[in-house]
Amino acid sequence: MMKPENVVYMDNNATTRVAPEVLEVMLPYLQDYYGNPSSMHRFGGQVEAAVSQARKQVATLLGADPEEIVFTSCGTESDSTAIFSALQSFPDKRHIVTTRVEHPAVKNLCEQLDTLTGHKHRVTRLTVAADGTLDLQKYEEALDDDTAIVSVMWANNETGVIFPIAEMARMARERGILFHTDAVQAVGKIPIVLKDLDVDFLSLSGHKLHGPKGVGVLYVRRGTPFVPFLVGGHQEKGRRGGTENVASIVGLGRACELAAAHMAEENSRVKGLRDKLEQGLLSSIPHAILNGHKTDRLPNTSNISFEYVEGEAILLHMDQYNICASSGSACTSGSLEPSHVLRAMGVPFTAAHGSIRYSLSIYNTEEEIDFVLEKMPPIIAGLRQMSPFWKADA
Amino acid sequence: MWEYTNKVQQHFLHPKNVGEIENPDGTGDVGSLACGDALKLTFKLDDKGVIADARFKTFGCASAIASSSVLTEMIIGMSLDEAAKVTNEDIANRLGGLPKEKMHCSVMGREALEAAIANYRGLKIPMAEGEVVCECFGVTDLEVIRAITESSLRSVEEITNFTKAGGGCGKCIDRLREILVATVHQGVDIKAVAEKPKRMTTLQKIKKIEEALEREIRPGLRKDGGDIELVDVDGDFVTVSLRGACTSCAKSQTTLKEYVEKKLRELVLDSLIVEESK
Numbered sequence: 001m002m003k004p005e006n007v008v009y010m011d012n013n014a015t016t017r018v019a020p021e022v023l024e025v026m027l028p029y030l031q032d033y034y035g036n037p038s039s040m041h042r043f044g045g046q047v048e049a050a051v052s053q054a055r056k057q058v059a060t061l062l063g064a065d066p067e068e069i070v071f072t073s074c075g076t077e078s079d080s081t082a083i084f085s086a087l088q089s090f091p092d093k094r095h096i097v098t099t100r101v102e103h104p105a106v107k108n109l110c111e112q113l114d115t116l117t118g119h120k121h122r123v124t125r126l127t128v129a130a131d132g133t134l135d136l137q138k139y140e141e142a143l144d145d146d147t148a149i150v151s152v153m154w155a156n157n158e159t160g161v162i163f164p165i166a167e168m169a170r171m172a173r174e175r176g177i178l179f180h181t182d183a184v185q186a187v188g189k190i191p192i193v194l195k196d197l198d199v200d201f202l203s204l205s206g207h208k209l210h211g212p213k214g215v216g217v218l219y220v221r222r223g224t225p226f227v228p229f230l231v232g233g234h235q236e237k238g239r240r241g242g243t244e245n246v247a248s249i250v251g252l253g254r255a256c257e258l259a260a261a262h263m264a265e266e267n268s269r270v271k272g273l274r275d276k277l278e279q280g281l282l283s284s285i286p287h288a289i290l291n292g293h294k295t296d297r298l299p300n301t302s303n304i305s306f307e308y309v310e311g312e313a314i315l316l317h318m319d320q321y322n323i324c325a326s327s328g329s330a331c332t333s334g335s336l337e338p339s340h341v342l343r344a345m346g347v348p349f350t351a352a353h354g355s356i357r358y359s360l361s362i363y364n365t366e367e368e369i370d371f372v373l374e375k376m377p378p379i380i381a382g383l384r385q386m387s388p389f390w391k392a393d394a
Numbered sequence: 395m396w397e398y399t400n401k402v403q404q405h406f407l408h409p410k411n412v413g414e415i416e417n418p419d420g421t422g423d424v425g426s427l428a429c430g431d432a433l434k435l436t437f438k439l440d441d442k443g444v445i446a447d448a449r450f451k452t453f454g455c456a457s458a459i460a461s462s463s464v465l466t467e468m469i470i471g472m473s474l475d476e477a478a479k480v481t482n483e484d485i486a487n488r489l490g491g492l493p494k495e496k497m498h499c500s501v502m503g504r505e506a507l508e509a510a511i512a513n514y515r516g517l518k519i520p521m522a523e524g525e526v527v528c529e530c531f532g533v534t535d536l537e538v539i540r541a542i543t544e545s546s547l548r549s550v551e552e553i554t555n556f557t558k559a560g561g562g563c564g565k566c567i568d569r570l571r572e573i574l575v576a577t578v579h580q581g582v583d584i585k586a587v588a589e590k591p592k593r594m595t596t597l598q599k600i601k602k603i604e605e606a607l608e609r610e611i612r613p614g615l616r617k618d619g620g621d622i623e624l625v626d627v628d629g630d631f632v633t634v635s636l637r638g639a640c641t642s643c644a645k646s647q648t649t650l651k652e653y654v655e656k657k658l659r660e661l662v663l664d665s666l667i668v669e670e671s672k
Contacts, residue, residue, distance in 0.1 A: 312455035331455035336561030
């Protein structure tokens, strides 16, 4: 096994390290305190208290009320719950507004709605500009009387581009349309105060903010019509059946508390490291292009295309130095086509296949940035020397 | 993450014969930037007509680079006639195997070699002649038919793994299934294919098909005095034998396609092709 201390981990939009403080609060619930929070004895009751505490911690990070927090198993479950709930609450409405750059959790769900629900649905997939941003006028035109729900991600996982969720949610609310946002990448990285917004549903995932895998949250604004996705026991006030994943919920609570404490660092030191990495790569490597809006972007994410070389080959060379990142190339997606996000932005194929996403966290150091800045230019130059499309003088 | 053999990793990290020969005897240019991989192969012959040097330039993933590198190593020292016999399977085997989704990289190697030989001989590249089936990746019907025959492909998914056809928008998938059915039927060598060792996935398929026959299909047929037996499963091809009243029933072909195939597609896999054993 590769030892974690030897790894230069810059793939935090894929998943993050569990913070030591998070693990610490989880362990007792995996060992001694195994009671069921629903039980009518103090041994279970004390576990229920820990779950309630976590609910408060999550609510605090989001600027929401604890009772608006529903624990789920992952971001995908939260997304599905929100969208299906809206469709069932408004059975006569058969229109959804979303974007072309959503995470597969929303994108593929919207593509398969007809099969999943047995009804014909109209899905408007908003296009994005070359810098990955949305046109709000087109958004406004897409909303109509038939629209059951809008589902738009807060920040894009591949490029980090942030959408104007506050304004978009307001526009939906004015027309009586429910608004869902997949905020899996945004939570913990940028401030979110839901009580000031018109967002009805928000999804988040534990493992993207230094919590454990296998736990997520769906925020459901008080008063929003709701139909559960997992029907069963009375857990989560009947909004999500199934015995609680107690240890992970407790861990997620702590992770949210830590995220609030680290928010300033994320937007100053981490952003500084990201900018240094980005500027360093763009200036030392010719034909390197930044994908996504320069400023309306998460502080930790940088997606750069290295023209005329292929992403999987770049990643495997980086792997030789224990540097972890991601690519939007076809070969890494498991499909034969490059990332749908980069294609939606109109990134030319010459660049899409050679895109690398670096996503940092508070655990990254300046030494790591220097190390990556030292290793990347020869990797790209070596692969270009092998590429039939690369002209040395270009 | 892909599971690459040591040999693939070696050839990827330390590729042999990178570059382009000046004034080559043959040049093969295949693939494109849009497709995500491309290979330019050049070779030079000695006075006896043996490949004295071969060089490659590849844009693509680790397995594309490794396939190109190992290909140059293989063909140096071969006569053109020998080189012309190198198949994509040879390239993959020499690398200790490739993940099945990456077999198209070895096909690209073989295509570049073929194009380079054709270029030397002043011939047209035979595969480019066909009709384009998959527009996303510019794959012709001839290329698809060849992959089906040479690598004994038995499903559309396998065709995509080997040629990339069908891996984009998916519009050509029905056409690919037609080509698959037609090619397998013309192909004489079905027996040889059937003798190839079955993979786990086929075993799982068989189990599921048996289950579906038993629970859903047989009861219906038995009501009418008929019965059905599973004879073979080869890729997506399911061979069955109709028994009892079915054998003399004029509608047995309709039963097969409209009932058995439909049911199996619904319950097991929607790409299955059901046929009667003869």
